[in-house]
Amino acid sequence: MKIIEGEFGCPVSHMFSYVSDEPVASASFGQVYQGRTVDGSLVAIKVQRPDLLPSVLRDIYILRLGLAFIRKIAKRRSNISLYGDELGRGFVGELDYNIEAANATKFMEVHSRYPFMLVPKVLKQLTRxxxxxxEWVAGENPKDLLSLSKGVSEKFTQASDNQKLEAKSRLLDLVNKGVEASLVQLLETGLLHAxxxxxxxxxxxxxxxxxxxFGLLCMMERKHQRAMLASIVHIVNGDWASVVYDLTEMDVVPPKTNLRRVTMxxxxxxxEVTFEDGIPEIKFSKVLGKIWSVAFKYHFRMPPYYTLVLRSLASLEGLAVAADGTFKTFQAAYPYVVRKLLSENSLETRRLLNQAIFNKRKEFQWQKIDAFLKLASARTNFKYNSEVLPEPDMKSMNVASLVEISDAYSLDRAIATPERALHTANLCVRLLLSKESIVIRRLIMTANAKSLARDLISRDALMFRVLLSKVIADVVYQWMLSATGLKRVMETKIQTPMTTGKNEGHLVLAEEPSTLMVLQAAVKDRRxxxxxxxxxxxxxxxxxxxIRVSWxxxxxxxxxxxxxxxxFLVFFLKEDGARFLDDKVKKMKIWLMEFSKRTANLEIQGIL
Structure with missing residues (x-):
């Protein structure tokens, strides 16, 4: 309390109506108390321990001496004492909470557009x-979730099996979102939580x-972001020579290193890494260990951002594996990478996408495309509300929109019903027409048309042709309904059931643009x-x-x-169709009767 009063120059009660007697958590250089402001807001108050600066400076000096000694013993060319200097600058900066407040504000502003990330707001008037x-962040600690899922802590020994399963589910959801948050910082914003x-x-x-x-943040260069993205793609593709080149671009591999020997x-x-559905069947920590073994041999440098990212992913994987031994970081991370490749129109991402999908003859590698599509639509990362999402505007539709809509309707692609074929084709065509899908259109333009044609008429593409037939059949069906006037009856009275495997919902045809309308727009589109x-x-x-394609x-x-x-005939002969026909016949009879009466009146009047 003395430190708070000393910083503000007034009694604690002037700023806070309540401050907990004991700290609720410990920070690197301070302790965290729970409190309430005078207006009733729940806050976290971080108070620095007294007389820290001399101790920190002494520890940094000892660290530099130790690193210099290690460098001499290990005969390393690089000056590892610089790591001590970097660490020292960070530690001294952490002693000024005004810097941490600015870091937190910057981190919140940069990541505010990602709804799954929460950054507490700084109360500047109560910061010194x-x-x-x-702001107080109400939430569960990952370690508590792990203990609850395992039931190993005395605090959670009485937990039921259902509570343990729910805790495990929350923990895995946290880990998946944490992995994506790390990738967002790494590949999108470039601002890393240190x-x-x-x-x-x-x-x-x-x-x-x-x-x-938020005592320490790390800002990445754009060059390093591109190289990190490329390295993930190349690791998944097993292209180790390109991985070494990526490490060079990240400033990890020192100049004048024999890259061929490093690659070998x-x-x-x-x-020996095996792949399943295009994803390495190996844990990230094991890959990291193997890379470290090569790094020590060739005296790799470890830039701060590189160490932070590896540490973050490794710690998240450790949590997840403790709860679920089958968890794989690559499987959690790669869907985000795929969606980024499919949606970002830049020279670097297009080059990576071409490497991942095409062979040297510009022919599609269908196995990789299949894996890409599965990964792009993978939403195991997040728990979404099961309510149907609003339909986005076609011009603003992107890969993420396609994925979210598909999830909202819970389409099970393993069951190829006409409704599913229609809906999937509808979304794909709308995506192809959208402004954000320039990458996909360029990809198609780059492809070898002859090879694509051979693939499309091959036996392996039978399911694609069946899907296409169902879509065209539905277009014919809709056209017949429109031509006969039955479509209005169907839109207002009939809902098409779709079994999702777990839940059963209903898709009203009028809720989304018809496939006929979408295809008409596609035919007229100049692109x-x-x-x-x-x-x-x-x-x-x-x-x-x-000739074969035409046939x-x-x-x-x-x-x-x-x-x-x-x-159309099946629908027409059903009850609604028959009733519709009866109505038409009745109207015709009424019209004929009226016509007969009018004719009779005219004859009586002598007009006819």
Whole structure:
């Protein structure tokens, strides 16, 4: 209390109506108390311990001496004492809570557009050099969640099995969101939380990740962000030579290092890694250990941002593995990377996407595309509300929108019903027409049209042709409904059930643009016309292939028309269709009767 009064120059009661007698947590250089402001807001008050500066300076001096001794014994070329200097600057900066307040405000502003991340607001009027006041973050500590899920702590020994399962679910949700938050800092904002251990995280009741302790932040260069993104893609692809190049771009591999030897050692260390659905079947900590073994051999440098990211991901994986031994960081992280590649239109991301999807002949690698699509739609990272999301505007639709809408309708792609085929095709075409999908359109324009045509008429693409037939059949079906006037009846009276595997919902046809409307927009779109023209122009160079493609298109069209006609007849002969027909007949009879009466009246009047 003396420190608070000394910093503000007035009694504590003038600023806070309540301050806890005992600290609720310990920080690096201080203790955290719970309190309330005079207006009743619940806050966290961080108070610095007295006389810290001399102790910190002494410890930094001892650390520098120790690092210099280690450098001499290990005969390292790099000056590792610089790490002590960097650490010292950070420690001295942490002694001024005004700097931490500015860091927290900056971190909150930069990451405010990510709703799953929560950064407490700083109360500047109640902050001084040795006192920091922030909003109170109500949430669960990851270690408490782990203890509850395992039932190992005395505090949680009486927990039921259901409580343990719920705690495990919350912990894994926290870890997945923590991994994505790390990637957001790494690849999007470039502003890293420099102390990302589990003690500085909270899982809020709303399912958000709360961040604490902003004494140190690290700002990344754009060059390092690009290299880090590339390294993730290359690790997943098993391209170790490119990984070494990426490490060079990150300033991890020192100049004049024999890159070929580094690549060979890295291949030996990681060459036995197996892949499942395009994801390495290995834990991140194990990959990290193998990279460290190569790093020590070749005297790699470890920039602060690199160490922070690795530490953050490794600690999150440790928490998750303790609760679920099957958890894999790469599986949690790669969907975010894929969505970034599919949505960001930059030279670097397009180059990476081409490397990941095309072979050297610019032919699609369908296995990787299949893995990409699965990963891009993977939403195990987050717990979303099951309510149906609002339909976004077609012009602003992006990959994330497509994924969220697909989740909202809970489409199970394993069950290929006409409704699912229709909805999936509807979303894909709308995505292709959207402004944000320039990357996907460029990807299609880059592809080898002849190879794509061969793939589309191959036996492996049978399911794609079946899906296309169902979509065209639905277009024919909708056109017939519109032409006969039955569509209004269907829109107002009929809902199409869709079984999702776990839940059963209903999709009203009028809730989203019809596939017919979307396809009409696609046909009129100049960009789609350009892609189609390029496709046909390249096919003309091989007449036999052109004939085979045309024959397949003819078969799909005929079968689709037949299926669409069959669906129309089935609907027409049902009760609503029969009632509609009866209404038409009744109206015709009434009209004929009226016509007969009028004719009779005219005859009586002698007009006819």
């Amino acid at each position: 050099k040795r006192v920091l006041t922030m 102390d990302p251990h589990p003690g500085n995280l909270r899982y809020t009741p709303e399912g958000r990740v709360g961040f604490l302790d 050692d890295l291949e030996d260390a990681l060459g 789609i016309q350009l892609m189609f023209t390029k496709f046909v122009r390249e096919l003309r160079e091989e007449p036999v292939l052109m 397949n298109v003819f078969l799909i069209s005929v079968s689709s028309a037949a299926v669409g006609l069959h669906r």
